[in-house]
Amino acid sequence: MNEFELIQRYFTRHAANAVLGVGDDAAIVRPTPHHDLHISTDMLVQGQHFFSDVSPYALGHKTLAVNLSDMAAMGATPCWAVLSLALPQLDKTWISEFSEGFFKLAEEHGLSVIGGDTTCGPLTLSVTIFGETPPGQALRRDAAQAGDDIWVSGSLGLAALAIQQRLHSNPSIPDSVIAECTQKLEYPTPRVALGKNLLGLAHSAIDISDGLMADLGHILARSNVGADIWFENIPTHPWLANNRRAFAEIITAGGDDYELCFTAPYSAREKIAKLAEDLCCSLTRVGRIEHKKNIRLTDKFEQPITLSNSGYTHF
CATH class of the missing domain: 3.90.650.10 (PurM-like C-terminal domain)
Structure with a gap:
């Protein structure tokens, strides 16, 4: 199984809220008119953020959950994500269980995976997530007031x-x-x-x-x-x-x-x-x-x- 077969088999799903999802040089999305777009990236590295023996299903869940948490912190509705993986080897069982945990949580939040990348290397999982809020309404870190x-x-x-x-x-x-x-x-x-x-x-x-x-x-x-x-x-x-x-x-x-x-x-x-x-x-x-x-x-x-x-x- 090569890189493109891996992507097609485990990470290509219908992206209902995207104009064009996985499979091209870039995805195409159409943000909600007059909304603010939120963008955040998180990376998980084996040994730094998770133990080597964690179940791949749980790791798939957590890889997306930590990014959804960033959207939650700003009151944003999560919409799209791109997923990049560095994998030490192509273990079909591991990849299948990881993708199952990842996509189950994505489906619960109506989020579409619209692209990403894969390569060989120490196990590293990186997600960039996109969300929306009505204009000017996002929760921010700079708005706390004395007495709150x-x-x-x-x-x-x-x-x-x-x-x-x-x-x-x-x-x-x-x-x-x-x-x-x-x-x-x-x-x-x-x-x-x-x-x-x-x-x-x-x-x-x-x-x-x-x-x-x-x-x-x-x-x-x-x-x-x-x-x-x-x-x-x-x-x-x-x-x-x-x-x-x-x-x-x-x-x-x-x-x-x-x-x-x-x-x-x-x-x-x-x-x-x-x-x-x-x-x-x-x-x-x-x-x-x-x-x-x-x-x-x-x-x-x-x-x-x-x-x-x-x-x-x-x-």
Whole structure:
């Protein structure tokens, strides 16, 4: 099987929302008139972003999920993606399962794969994704305002705990907890519906990929504000919550959560509570945006908590 047979067999699907999809020198798309176009790229490298023995189906899911999460963070509707793969060998079983996981998630979000590339090399997966928002309505990092509530979706720290357990096994952690955390690591849920429903409701947003403290820090820097974060309010797995202080960095800075962090005015609290109910997605208020240009993490006695690590870094 050569490169072109691989593309035709495993990665060529009907692109209902494209003028021309896979098979030519370039794809052709026709964006919705008078909408803003969003473009984002993410790369996953074996050994840096995922373990070598992860199932190819799960890896296909996650490869797209992390890109959908970027669209969710801006309230964008995902439309198209291009997928580029560096593969160490042409393993038909592996490729078949990977593409199945990838396309299942794509179909759930009405997203079309319209092109990409393949080559031989260390296992590397790269997606460029395109989405749309009504003009001027996108959620951005530079619009947080002093007095805003800070919210997060879902639970934090689970994926990071799974990674730590894999690297440094801790026999005190129950197997059932590790199983739940591994599921969260391998099958993150991109909060696309939440992001779209936050348009006009939230002021700013970001997806939590490198840890809450690091990613919230990007909002603060772009918006020229600070924040108080209430450690006890940060939602996490019940087992982690019962051991919260021992795993403070896992919860606040572990990364790989792919939940949303967003800021919204006090007046939006009731609507956000209703949104959480409608979407069956937990939304938790974890802090407040402040005028001062620093970020404080405090315990229930309002005492500062110091972290040695503020988030995941790629280098």
